[in-house]
Amino acid sequence: MAEKLIRVFEDAVTAGHCKECRAALEFYPTLNGHVMPMNAGSVPRKSIRDEASGRVIVFMSSDESHFATCPQAEAFRRRR
Numbered sequence: 429m430a431e432k433l434i435r436v437f438e439d440a441v442t443a444g445h446c447k448e449c450r451a452a453l454e455f456y457p458t459l460n461g462h463v464m465p466m467n468a469g470s471v472p473r474k475s476i477r478d479e480a481s482g483r484v485i486v487f488m489s490s491d492e493s494h495f496a497t498c499p500q501a502e503a504f505r506r507r508r
């Protein structure tokens with residue numbers, strides 16, 4: 429799968445673990461109020477300052493999203 433960039437806020441990141449596989453994660457707040465679990469140590473591809481809010485937005489690789497790498501990812505995915 430080609431790398432896509434996910435925009436998240438850099439502040440308010442919380443550490444935790446995947447409930448399914450116990451991997452270490454960092455939970456980033458997304459721009460629309462959800463939470464994106466990234467693998468711990470994921471490196472932002474770039475960052476910008478949001479002029480409206482003054483918050484820093486970072487662009488994370490979708491390849492480092494835990495949704496993409498969790499061995500139990502089926503538990504996250506809605507069946508079609």
Ligand SMILES: [Zn+2]
Pocket residue numbers: 446447448449450451494498499500
């Ligand atoms: Zn997992």
